[in-house]
Amino acid sequence: MTLTAIIFAGILTYFTRMTMIALISRDMxxxxxxxVLEYVPSAVFxxxxxxxxxxxxxxxxIEMNDPKIFGALVAVIVGYFSKNIIATISAGLVSYWFLIFxxxx
Amino acid sequence: MLTKKxxxxxxxxxxxxxxxxxxxxxxxxxxxxxELGFHPYLVYAMSFIIFGGASQIVFLQLLSGGxxxxxxxxxxxIINSRHLLYGAVLSEYLExxxxxxxxxxxxxxxxxxxxxxxxFFKKNRSEEFLHYHLIxxxxxxxxxxxIATLSGIVLGSFVPExxxxxxxxxxxxxxxxxxxxxxLDHVIVMITCGLSSLLFFDAPFKSYIIISPIIALFVAALxxxxxx
Numbered sequence: 373m374t375l376t377a378i379i380f381a382g383i384l385t386y387f388t389r390m391t392m393i394a395l396i397s398r399d400m401x402x403x404x405x406x407x408v409l410e411y412v413p414s415a416v417f418x419x420x421x422x423x424x425x426x427x428x429x430x431x432x433x434i435e436m437n438d439p440k441i442f443g444a445l446v447a448v449i450v451g452y453f454s455k456n457i458i459a460t461i462s463a464g465l466v467s468y469w470f471l472i473f474x475x476x477x
Numbered sequence: 478m479l480t481k482k483x484x485x486x487x488x489x490x491x492x493x494x495x496x497x498x499x500x501x502x503x504x505x506x507x508x509x510x511x512e513l514g515f516h517p518y519l520v521y522a523m524s525f526i527i528f529g530g531a532s533q534i535v536f537l538q539l540l541s542g543g544x545x546x547x548x549x550x551x552x553x554x555i556i557n558s559r560h561l562l563y564g565a566v567l568s569e570y571l572e573x574x575x576x577x578x579x580x581x582x583x584x585x586x587x588x589x590x591x592x593x594x595x596x597f598f599k600k601n602r603s604e605e606f607l608h609y610h611l612i613x614x615x616x617x618x619x620x621x622x623x624i625a626t627l628s629g630i631v632l633g634s635f636v637p638e639x640x641x642x643x644x645x646x647x648x649x650x651x652x653x654x655x656x657x658x659x660x661l662d663h664v665i666v667m668i669t670c671g672l673s674s675l676l677f678f679d680a681p682f683k684s685y686i687i688i689s690p691i692i693a694l695f696v697a698a699l700x701x702x703x704x705x
Contacts, residue, residue, distance in 0.1 A: 377546035381553035382526030388557045390583035392564025408698045412562045414663040415693035417650040418671035424647030451655035457494035460652035
């Protein structure tokens with residue numbers, strides 16, 4: 373039963389990936405739409421970033437002094453200047469760990 | 478002109494830093510599935526059949542929480558509907574491929590792969606075998622995701638929960654968009670999306686994940702108008 377649901381979820385997911393790649397041709401998208409699509413990364417990823425920072429595992433807002441906010445800020449600053457993915461992720465994690473293990477504990 | 482192999486390797490290299498967050502997250506996903514009481518084979522089957530990070534956890538959490546299969550399947554579909562936007566962006570670069578190749582390559586389109594390949598495509602439009610970069614990012618992600626979720630399933634949550642490694646996921650996406658903070662229009666679009674995602678977080682079926690990008694793209698369209 374669960375496997376059937378997984379298969380349906382998989383087919384659905386595959387369709388989300390395939391539809392626009394396989395069924396849309398260049399001419400179907402006008403220049404205006406293409407210009408808007410330039411913003412897709414900026415328009416999509418914050419919907420993963422913001423809840424990942426500001427909403428906890430129980431679906432409620434975190435406190436304004438939550439270490440995740442600080443960790444994210446450090447990651448933004450380090451990422452902006454270093455242009456390095458590993459530096460960005462590690463800086464965010466390390467500053468977050470520093471706060472939860474040494475400051476808040 | 479780069480060869481297919483060079484492009485594939487370049488794709489692998491471009492996405493590999495993200496594995497720093499993807500691998501711990503995969504381990505957590507696998508471990509959670511087993512902890513929730515699902516059969517290990519089913520938990521692994523998801524990584525192969527759905528191959529969609531957070532949507533896999535949501536799916537199992539909904540089912541174990543007593544939601545119907547229909548709700549769980551619909552939620553996965555909605556969470557993953559953001560791929561439609563990735564596809565729309567990528568279609569421009571993949572249009573020369575045969576239909577079969579398009580069908581095959583679609584399976585490995587993932588968030589980080591899209592982000593890195595799209596950055597590469599923009600700078601290297603003239604390359605003939607561009608899609609090999611996308612295959613490189615996608616396959617790297619696929620292999621790491623399979624290994625990571627499998628390890629989580631077999632070994633359990635050997636990554637200590639106190640480390641809060643789920644936090645690595647927002648960080649990986651910060652690394653992707655952070656350079657666009659230099660552009661005011663992108664900043665406005667990002668803030669619109671981020672605030673909308675918090676505002677609509679409780680919308681049914683996790684639909685905030687597609688509602689907020691749509692709102693943000695509308696704002697982007699308005700900004701483009703103002704620029705002219």
